[in-house]
Amino acid sequence: MHKQEVTIYDVAREAKVSMATVSRVVNGNNNVSKETRDRVLEVIKRLHYQPNAVAQGLASKRTTTVGLIVPDLTNLYFAELSKGIDDIALLYKYNIIITSIENRLMKEDQVIQSLLNKQVDGVIYMANRLPNEAAEAFKRTNTPVVLAGTRNNRDEFASVTIDYKKADTEALNLLMHDGKKNLALVVGDEDAVVNGENRIPAYNEFIKENNLGEPHVYTGVKDYSDGYNLYPQLVKDGIDGIIVTRDISSVGILNSAIDAGKKIPEDLEIITASATQLASVVRPALTTIKQPLYDMGAVAMRMLTKLMNNEEVDETHIELPYELVKKQSTLNR
Amino acid sequence: MHKQEVTIYDVAREAKVSMATVSRVVNGNNNVSKETRDRVLEVIKRLHYQPNAVAQGLASKRTTTVGLIVPDLTNLYFAELSKGIDDIALLYKYNIIITSIENRLMKEDQVIQSLLNKQVDGVIYMANRLPNEAAEAFKRTNTPVVLAGTRNNRDEFASVTIDYKKADTEALNLLMHDGKKNLALVVGDEDAVVNGENRIPAYNEFIKENNLGEPHVYTGVKDYSDGYNLYPQLVKDGIDGIIVTRDISSVGILNSAIDAGKKIPEDLEIITASATQLASVVRPALTTIKQPLYDMGAVAMRMLTKLMNNEEVDETHIELPYELVKKQSTLNR
DNA sequence: GCTCTAAGTGCAAACGTTTACATCTTTTCT
DNA sequence: AGAAAAGATGTAAACGTTTGCACTTAGAGC
Numbered sequence: 064m065h066k067q068e069v070t071i072y073d074v075a076r077e078a079k080v081s082m083a084t085v086s087r088v089v090n091g092n093n094n095v096s097k098e099t100r101d102r103v104l105e106v107i108k109r110l111h112y113q114p115n116a117v118a119q120g121l122a123s124k125r126t127t128t129v130g131l132i133v134p135d136l137t138n139l140y141f142a143e144l145s146k147g148i149d150d151i152a153l154l155y156k157y158n159i160i161i162t163s164i165e166n167r168l169m170k171e172d173q174v175i176q177s178l179l180n181k182q183v184d185g186v187i188y189m190a191n192r193l194p195n196e197a198a199e200a201f202k203r204t205n206t207p208v209v210l211a212g213t214r215n216n217r218d219e220f221a222s223v224t225i226d227y228k229k230a231d232t233e234a235l236n237l238l239m240h241d242g243k244k245n246l247a248l249v250v251g252d253e254d255a256v257v258n259g260e261n262r263i264p265a266y267n268e269f270i271k272e273n274n275l276g277e278p279h280v281y282t283g284v285k286d287y288s289d290g291y292n293l294y295p296q297l298v299k300d301g302i303d304g305i306i307v308t309r310d311i312s313s314v315g316i317l318n319s320a321i322d323a324g325k326k327i328p329e330d331l332e333i334i335t336a337s338a339t340q341l342a343s344v345v346r347p348a349l350t351t352i353k354q355p356l357y358d359m360g361a362v363a364m365r366m367l368t369k370l371m372n373n374e375e376v377d378e379t380h381i382e383l384p385y386e387l388v389k390k391q392s393t394l395n396r
Numbered sequence: 397m398h399k400q401e402v403t404i405y406d407v408a409r410e411a412k413v414s415m416a417t418v419s420r421v422v423n424g425n426n427n428v429s430k431e432t433r434d435r436v437l438e439v440i441k442r443l444h445y446q447p448n449a450v451a452q453g454l455a456s457k458r459t460t461t462v463g464l465i466v467p468d469l470t471n472l473y474f475a476e477l478s479k480g481i482d483d484i485a486l487l488y489k490y491n492i493i494i495t496s497i498e499n500r501l502m503k504e505d506q507v508i509q510s511l512l513n514k515q516v517d518g519v520i521y522m523a524n525r526l527p528n529e530a531a532e533a534f535k536r537t538n539t540p541v542v543l544a545g546t547r548n549n550r551d552e553f554a555s556v557t558i559d560y561k562k563a564d565t566e567a568l569n570l571l572m573h574d575g576k577k578n579l580a581l582v583v584g585d586e587d588a589v590v591n592g593e594n595r596i597p598a599y600n601e602f603i604k605e606n607n608l609g610e611p612h613v614y615t616g617v618k619d620y621s622d623g624y625n626l627y628p629q630l631v632k633d634g635i636d637g638i639i640v641t642r643d644i645s646s647v648g649i650l651n652s653a654i655d656a657g658k659k660i661p662e663d664l665e666i667i668t669a670s671a672t673q674l675a676s677v678v679r680p681a682l683t684t685i686k687q688p689l690y691d692m693g694a695v696a697m698r699m700l701t702k703l704m705n706n707e708e709v710d711e712t713h714i715e716l717p718y719e720l721v722k723k724q725s726t727l728n729r
Numbered sequence: 730g731c732t733c734t735a736a737g738t739g740c741a742a743a744c745g746t747t748t749a750c751a752t753c754t755t756t757t758c759t
Numbered sequence: 760a761g762a763a764a765a766g767a768t769g770t771a772a773a774c775g776t777t778t779g780c781a782c783t784t785a786g787a788g789c
Binding site for chain 3: 403404405415416419422423447448449450451452453454455456457
């Protein structure tokens, strides 16, 4: 990068005002007379002046940039959340620095630290767990954080989610009322807070309360082939109804069953807990717990803008409504 | 944001050296004695000092940040490209500012300008067209640009692609040799350079050279429902083999055909030109022109790092190998 | 006509780094 | 032993803004 070609100084000189006045014009401060403003604007246009956001950031201590921490860019669940975030960010003129943390070249807290060093004004966090070092770094720099589609162990940070327990219970009820006796839960990360503190407990309670025998929780089922390969085990365990947290895994299970000549939903009912494009595009289409992903992202970002402006936020743990959408992977009745 | 709690000054004072020395330690400059270095490092650790990247950016004129311009975050094609970019960016310690431009709140060149104002060291551009104002802004600020998975009308900018013409011709050949007589091309954006200058001409030439009658190019087929709704028209036009640029549209067509009781590939052969997860997950799985999306992203980012360092770049228009992967949506022979 | 207020503007000090240059030591070479 | 080279450190000027404060001017109120 070279030295900047045209700076606020050049504009000031050309418009015969001080740089302070140019700055005021640029920032829409109204303590500038109409004539001066017009003259400055004309010069800005003529010289193609564009303010240097880095210098602005240093001087004003606001970068109008937010950090986005996401496990995996190619996971549609996060992509749809991100889209909601992105739209609201654009509306409020924030830029987004995105970092995915599934890549293990760097540890989570290093990634976060590098984001904080960039002086982001706030962070939206979508990963499963928030390491302690990271939480401390956030507090130390006083950077607001909102968790989107995930939750912190001790609810220390603002969050936007759905009511996972209620959703899962409702889904399990659906399976039970369809006459299924052997219900299982298939999750990706066992140590994800949402799973560990919401989904798995909700499942266990449900099984116990309804005397459905031994609980079956399958963990570490993260992608298509994990799901595909899990299916034989499900058969062996006599499972006839499942809730799967990741829809790519659901599809793996679905295809595995079909390839084995089984009937969905007759032999196995499947409900997927994250309804992306994928779930509605496969055949049979998957019955889903439909999370309002776009809205969750949008609400999270909107909340973050408030936190960044030190505005009052009435509720920092927002639960958005979900919907249980029946498609073809459960019996239609 | 508050004033930074601990700065390079504090470290300097505490370690009894000048800030220049601290800076040298931080930046790994080796003109520092072992003892001094250790002392400084100890203080850095003790005070939790973290360099302010904004100040670094202003002083050094390098932000170690690159801009990523993408039409739509939830399109797996771009997500997979982005993943390749992201991994290499991490490797070279660049952060990524991502901006999607499908949202029409802001015009393309405004988005780009806002990125340039942030003083990104380089840009990877994945959108279909590069407006002139944007091209000029890039040149004015001397910011290197690499196009990934797309191309500029006049090849003014570095790019990483596959050989679209060759790939499409090969795919059309496959359809023709399967005995299909009425081949069509289904594209999203007609004015995308890749379509306008590569795919459509390749298709038209092929039809002409092989005396396959009237060409059928369907444009503006961008999403699932566009594809779904297009199918009846294909039937009406007697189409029996298609190449579809977007795989989400392919899936729409596929499902529409199946819902209409047709057989794929017997009644209609489908080849999709962007092989994401989606194409392999539906049944029948789609035959694809498999672009090495991850690698394309990675190569683009690697090239950008060279351009940003003013290193020699031997070839600025890289074509990576593709693969025609036969699955179930074409006849198996 | 005089004081007071407000609007419009400029001055200059921040913001937290990097880096060219200068200075002082120490080592190496003859 | 003396000169030259190399190594270690410090000084201070950038980088391009924002912003608190001070100043000027002009109109309002009396």
